[in-house]
Amino acid sequence: MNPVISTDQLTMRFRGCDALLGVDLTIQPGTVFALLGENGAGKTTLIRILTGFQKPTSGSACVCDFDPLKQPLEVRRRVGYVSDNPALYDWMTVGQIGWFTASFYPDGFYDAYRESVAKYEIPEDRKIRVLSKGQRAKIALSLALAHDPELLILDEPTSGLDPMVRREFLESMIGRAASGRTVFLSSHQINEVERVADTIGILHNGKLQACEPLNDLKGSMTELTVSLDDPLVQVPTLPEPAETLLEENQGRQRRFLVRNFDPSMISFIESASGVVAVRDRTMTLEEIFIAHTRKGFAGPPGPPPEMSRGPSESPKPSTGDGGRESEVVTSGEQS
């Protein structure tokens, strides 16, 4: 099955900053994909390219088997898009905007829209300008979903929604994915994302730092706390395929963020001289996100020669990434 979204070396440079740097992304149908990133990480730029609003500096993209730059209308017919602050015609009534938008979609749009609006209990004769922020978000969602799009692109979809509606909406996203539709959402609400997304992409400084199924991502990252009898004791470099992403000195304790850590490596560390105890902990998505986006993530600081790579005889745990529905082909500055 063709991926719903695929990008190839997507690069977008602006004067003074690089929004995207060689992003390769593949999203399969039936996925709820969550794109995480700080403000200014390049999320909105990526969405603008995918919806045909922005030409990239280089690279290409394909959405629903169409090039969004050459065939933007075909893409928009198959996509439902809700921006973080949807600008609707505020002089129209709730009913009028549905009637107006239905002009551009096949039959059935207006009925589906009215049904959705009725579900949200918003009167059709009310002007958009008098609606609350949350009600506007519901109208925007109703408009984006009324034609049952193959791909739903949501930029901060739940901001402004009350908790009850938010929960219902997120559950409906899972339902959409189950029916073969794809959802691409960009959000800061990591807890919510964790609840619904099955694939996570983390964008930082224009680069896709991670793009893996949620479980793989969570399973691949381990926080390792090593207690030492002397702060000057050297901790041995972990054997492959483990990668140390970050190392922090906290007195007689060292804290490591390690990718592809295998519990069998604990005994290897404990065997080193001066190591008192080793504790490992699986990280939450939020911790993983912070780990990927915090300053200094690019690599462990000041690697001594013996810290760069473990001995060749170290055990090699399995990568465990088979069955991924999305993958990072180019992972930027991964250490």
Next chain:
Amino acid sequence: MNETRLWQGLLWKEAKQVIPLIGMLLGVSALLFIVWAATSRQLNVTLQATGDIVPLIMPALFAAGAGAILISHEKETRSLNWLASLPIPIRPIVMTKFVVAFAGLMLMWLGCWLLGILAGLDGGNGGPLAELKQIHPAFWFLHSIYVLLCGFYTAWRNKNAFPALVWIIPLALLPFLVVEIWHAMPFIGSSQYADVTQKTWVMGIVTALAIPIAGWFAYRAGRRELQADEPERLLGRDGLHSADAWRPPETSAPSELPFRNSLTSLVWQTIHSSRWMSIGLSVPLLAGALAWLVLTNHLGQISSWLMVAIQVSIGLSLLAVSWLGVAVFTGDGSSGRLKFLADRGVSPHRAWVGRHWFGVSLLCGISLLILVVQAILGTPLSPDAYDRPAVPEVSLLTILAVFAVVYGVSQWTSQLVPMLAASAFLAPVLSLVALAMLINAGVGNGVRLGWLLLIAVLPFAATWWTMHDFMDGRRGWKYWSTMVVAGLLFSLLPSLPVWIAKSQFPRMPKERVAELLPEARRLSKASSMNFASMRMGDLDLRDDFSNRLGEVDGETAVQRFHQRNYASPDTWMVIGNQDDTPLRADTWIIQNSLEMASFTKLRWKQNPSETSKEELAAFIDRLTTAARRLRLSVRWFDQEMADYVEEWLVNNLSDKAMQPLQSEPFFRRAAEQVAAFDDRQSARRRALLVSWHVDLELSEHSQWYGVSANDDWFARVPLNWRASIMQKGFGAVVDRCLQIQEKQKAGGDLEPEFRALHELVGRPGGDFETGPYSDNASSGQNTLHPRRFYGYPAVSWFEPWETEGQLIWQRLQTKAQTETESESNVPTEEEVQ
């Protein structure tokens, strides 16, 4: 997707968006037409001219504003982004906007044409905008389509609506510029002699050619806007040009540290919100100042193209002043952006000052520039005393006052109508109407400058007062009630001094009205309103009167010339022979007749022949009859002219040279006429009361019976409201004149009464001593001076000639008695005569 439904949906949306602009402009047009209709009857050329060109202005304003409403506003609210996210091809989006705007333009033309017909525009060619009105409306129609397309182009190209509007101006002027350049070409001939029709044709052709070009540019700009954004071109080392060395480095902030004074930051923000807007408004202001300096300093004939350039520059500078005002509250595209300052606790009044700083500084700077240049150039002098600049210099205060009114009303409009696309077009119209209203109040109604300046401050005070609510986006009942009160004050205050002055203007007291009205009514009923007019004899040498000069047949003319008898009163005053019919005076005929009578008397004195005596007798007889019949008239002015004639008779009958003629019948008849003192007083009283009563009864104020004879009454009352107090003032005058009569009868001193009358009619001639009533006073000495004042009541009353007239008659009677006694015969009646 259904293609028809797509177009229907888009057309519906665009139409709904543009209808408010059409309604608003038609509403303003209707208001202007009403103002025009109300003022055109008065002699106010400026407003009349404005009324005539309203049908042209309103579609032009719509043409320029449609792009701002349909495109810039959508960009500003980002609804265009949402629309673009729907699966709609670009062409229908761009085309429906144009189709709806074009239909709206047609509707505007139709509406303004209908309003023009309803308001009865005469399409006259007078007034200061005569040249513009000569251009055929078909050109303006074409030009409005061109402006519409230019507006679309600039709206698509600019992110902010304001620069888009500013850039329409040079594009709209292009056809005019091309035509002026075309006519300035040496092989075309002097533009001075190019007639308007020829120019209109050239402008029409240029505009017609420019329309598809502008349309193509607008369409292309629309397509580009709705297509995917192009990536920025990042120049590498090889891409840099040597010219880049001159480019100032881009800085993130204007200074190392934030400005110490927050006002400075606000000014910085105003200027830099759109640098192009600041430049775009400063340039026409400067050009207008230069044009004004040329206009006030250029001696001699100004060439046609220069005059057009001056008019256009001054017009654009006024538009720039108005838009500077509009920029105060909507300059950064959305009034909502002021909330940024409100959220940060910036004092509303500080924000108000900060927003005004740039505009006010610019206007003050321009005014000072005009003053300084004018001071350096001095007053233009020419060896030829009649060679003067087309427009005289004006004071700095006048320039500032004009700027203050236009700018003040515009900033007020922009706060009231925060949608830029609407306020940008409403503000210039409303500010010019306000300016015309205040000028009319000052010049036409005589309202003091200080009061008008106070009113000019009102729009500033209104926005200052409501700034807090406006910044917070809290425009509730308090805001709107403040605005309504301020609006009412601004509209009504210019008229307040007029109302007060009108209410305090002298009138006949009520008790006096009650006393005199029955008598006036009785006299009116008893008097005949029929009258005979006096005319001159046939002095014309022409046969054909079809044109002003007339065709003169030489022989006939010479023959007629020789047949004229200048020594006959029939040549100068023809009054018919209906002796009982009142005569209506004609000042010109009476003056000429009196002069010719004086000339005849001189001829008789030089050559006392029988013929010359008969000629003199005929003149005096005719004047005596005229005076008698004028006394029958119930129009007070005829009584004044009868006084004029009788005064001449008295002066001449009392002439020593005339005494040998005392026994002549004409002398006796004339003496009898001038001696009838009591009859004269009765005629005066009757005429005053009847004239007053007739005016009271007349419903149509424009048809005065009593006071229409002269417009110089109440000369100190400003012209625009003089007519409305005429009737009231006439009552006061009648009362005063009757009091003079009554006091004379009682034997009192009349000087205070005449002084009061002098004040009442507006001090004609200045001081009392130099005015028409100085001779009526007991201190008046000269009785034989030439008459200088006509049309004022009682100017000849109780002067020495009246007594002299009685004395002449008494002398005549005494002489006749003496002659009778000396002859010791009882004379027959025929002999006495």
